[in-house]
Amino acid sequence: MSKKWVTVLGSTGSIGQSTLDVVSRNSERYGVFALVAGSNVTQMVADCQRVNPKFACLSDDVANQALTAELNRLKLPTKVIDYRTDLAMACQDSEVDMVMSAIVGAAGLLPTLYAVEAGKIVLLANKESLVMSGQLFIDKVKAHGATLLPIDSEHNAIFQSMPSGIQGHSDQCLHHHGVSKILLTGSGGPFRERPLSTFDDITVAEAVAHPNWSMGQKISVDSATMMNKGLEFIEAKWLFNAEVDDIEVVIHPQSMIHSMVQYVDGSVLAQMGQPDMRTPIAHAMAYPERIDAGVAPLNFSQMKDFSFHAPDFTRYPNLKLAMDACRVGQNATTTINAANEEAVAAFLRGQIRFPDIYCINADTLSALTLTYDASLEGVLACDADARTTAQQLITKRAVDV
Ligand code: NAD
Numbered sequence: 031m032s033k034k035w036v037t038v039l040g041s042t043g044s045i046g047q048s049t050l051d052v053v054s055r056n057s058e059r060y061g062v063f064a065l066v067a068g069s070n071v072t073q074m075v076a077d078c079q080r081v082n083p084k085f086a087c088l089s090d091d092v093a094n095q096a097l098t099a100e101l102n103r104l105k106l107p108t109k110v111i112d113y114r115t116d117l118a119m120a121c122q123d124s125e126v127d128m129v130m131s132a133i134v135g136a137a138g139l140l141p142t143l144y145a146v147e148a149g150k151i152v153l154l155a156n157k158e159s160l161v162m163s164g165q166l167f168i169d170k171v172k173a174h175g176a177t178l179l180p181i182d183s184e185h186n187a188i189f190q191s192m193p194s195g196i197q198g199h200s201d202q203c204l205h206h207h208g209v210s211k212i213l214l215t216g217s218g219g220p221f222r223e224r225p226l227s228t229f230d231d232i233t234v235a236e237a238v239a240h241p242n243w244s245m246g247q248k249i250s251v252d253s254a255t256m257m258n259k260g261l262e263f264i265e266a267k268w269l270f271n272a273e274v275d276d277i278e279v280v281i282h283p284q285s286m287i288h289s290m291v292q293y294v295d296g297s298v299l300a301q302m303g304q305p306d307m308r309t310p311i312a313h314a315m316a317y318p319e320r321i322d323a324g325v326a327p328l329n330f331s332q333m334k335d336f337s338f339h340a341p342d343f344t345r346y347p348n349l350k351l352a353m354d355a356c357r358v359g360q361n362a363t364t365t366i367n368a369a370n371e372e373a374v375a376a377f378l379r380g381q382i383r384f385p386d387i388y389c390i391n392a393d394t395l396s397a398l399t400l401t402y403d404a405s406l407e408g409v410l411a412c413d414a415d416a417r418t419t420a421q422q423l424i425t426k427r428a429v430d431v
């Protein structure tokens with residue numbers, strides 16, 4: 031079997047590190063073409079030593095210079111490239127078979143589109159890029175013959191539970207294949223049972239401490255507000271060609287079922303496993319084969335509770351906001367994605383309180399007129415305007431913490 035070459039975008043992050051673990055466990059199958067990340071020199075050097083990529087690059091210029099110096103000092107063969115001029119090559123070179131898209135937030139859009147436009151296998155963790163650009167993204171996937179495989183655990187579970195004729199085809203009619211509903215599960219995050227009256231006091235440390243998953247800061251806060259499930263709702267619409275009414279959110283606190291697909295005959299297919307992202311990463315990297323992910327099997331005799339309930343929108347207003355935006359259309363989803371990124375960053379800086387994240391998102395959405403066209407320029411203009419509005423609202427709301 032010839033080796034497959036992988037470029038990992040966001041390699042120093044939580045998904046990036048899990049990807050490198052799967053690659054290292056299966057080094058006879060995978061080689062690393064390029065590692066790309068933000069500013070973490072120490073982690074990047076360690077990863078270059080571990081997986082020996084052909085190229086490495088940090089988007090922060092000062093950090094990239096430090097990376098060059100350190101790799102030279104260690105006499106490592108990896109060549110350091112420039113983020114602005116060489117990123118397209120890292121995603122599009124003819125040697126590259128697949129690109130893991132795991133940069134966090136809107137910064138992931140353009141690099142992911144590079145991979146799509148070169149017709150690569152795109153392993154999509156960066157849900158924000160799809161939420162931001164929806165139809166444009168899916169149209170490009172089709173036009174360039176790219177293969178889009180979901181890494182988000184819920185979407186990977188849905189993908190696995192879909193009929194094989196639909197898997198990987200985002201233009202099929204779900205109902206023609208007997209699918210009646212996508213059941214998108216979520217744990218409810220760390221504040222599922224916390225009294226609402228104490229939400230003003232939620233600290234950053236509490237918000238980023240997810241009960242079941244270990245993840246980057248932004249997605250951890252999104253999980254606490256359940257905006258993450260809202261973004262995933264929009265992501266599911268695009269990945270599976272679903273209507274808003276085809277998708278139902280179900281709270282499942284144990285995170286053992288990662289999502290389900292219901293069929294017209296009453297069958298429900300679920301994908302289960304440990305809450306460990308190496309499972310969906312290994313699934314997508316090897317699809318349609320299966321490889322070792324280093325994940326322990328489930329032990330059913332030790333499982334105590336296994337519960338499900340409907341989400342409470344008073345507790346999770348961001349979820350409702352995102353679901354409503356999905357009904358309204360592309361401009362609305364681009365806007366809430368951008369506003370939310372700004373609001374979460376402000377919360378992490380200690381500038382606003384936890385419940386303010388929703389207020390910023392909702393107020394940004396009502397402030398914009400949403401008349402942007404569906405081109406990349408339109409998407410980027412909508413994203414930029416939403417950020418400016420959100421930043422103004424944040425400044426007004428900012429508190430001393
Ligand atoms: P993280 O914060 O741990 O890592 C983010 C990575 O992106 C880092 O390598 C960072 O250096 C890089 N980065 C940030 N800004 C950059 C920029 N401007 N240019 C280049 N690189 C930049 O985040 P994560 O938890 O690994 O999440 C990554 C993506 O995967 C997010 O879109 C998230 O929603 C999605 N996702 C994560 C998980 C999870 O379990 N962590 C699950 C599902 C989906």
Ligand code: MG
Nearest residue numbers: 182183184262
């Ligand atoms: Mg998820």
